[in-house]
Amino acid sequence: MTITRLLVFIGVGMLAATASAQFKDPGASGMSSVAEAKKAKDETWHTLEGNIVKQLSSEHYTFRDATGEIDIEVDEDVWAGQEVTPETRVRITGEVDRDFRSVSFEVDTLERVLAESPGGGRP
Numbered sequence: 095m096t097i098t099r100l101l102v103f104i105g106v107g108m109l110a111a112t113a114s115a116q117f118k119d120p121g122a123s124g125m126s127s128v129a130e131a132k133k134a135k136d137e138t139w140h141t142l143e144g145n146i147v148k149q150l151s152s153e154h155y156t157f158r159d160a161t162g163e164i165d166i167e168v169d170e171d172v173w174a175g176q177e178v179t180p181e182t183r184v185r186i187t188g189e190v191d192r193d194f195r196s197v198s199f200e201v202d203t204l205e206r207v208l209a210e211s212p213g214g215g216r217p
Contacts, residue, residue, distance in 0.1 A: 129161035131199060136192035142199070143207060147180045157186065157199065165198040167191070172204050183207040 126140040134140065144159030146166070157166045166186065178184060188201040 127161040128157065128159045128164045131190055132162065132164060132197050134190045136190055138190050139187070140190065140199070141185060141187045143183065143185045145180055145183060146178055165196070166201050167198060168201045168204060172201055174204075176204065176206060178204075178206065183209070 124141065126134075126142055128142060128144070131140045131142060142157065142159060142164075144157055146155045146168075147158045147163075148156040150156060150165065153167050153169060155166050155168060156163050166188075168186075183206070185205050185207050186199070186201045187203045188199055191198045191200050
């Protein structure tokens, strides 16, 4: 192996290490509640499970779980063709958006949660 190839190999390895150090796993914080998300720092990632109960504007909604409600922003592409009603249980992942007056939640992923069957398994 020539010295040039060795230096290229080392350089590529260093770039890969830098890229992986910058990765932020949206699911790393695990399942949270609305109450926890409202107390969290700005731009922290959370996963919430509950219901979207009201549309406030074109991309803004009210999300509710057992601990409370929070305004959420869902971009059109996040819906991915899924139909959701206030009775549909969903799991959302995203980040807290905190400003001087309010706390909201910017949704990155949204998925319907299937109800468990009486036997405890998935239908």
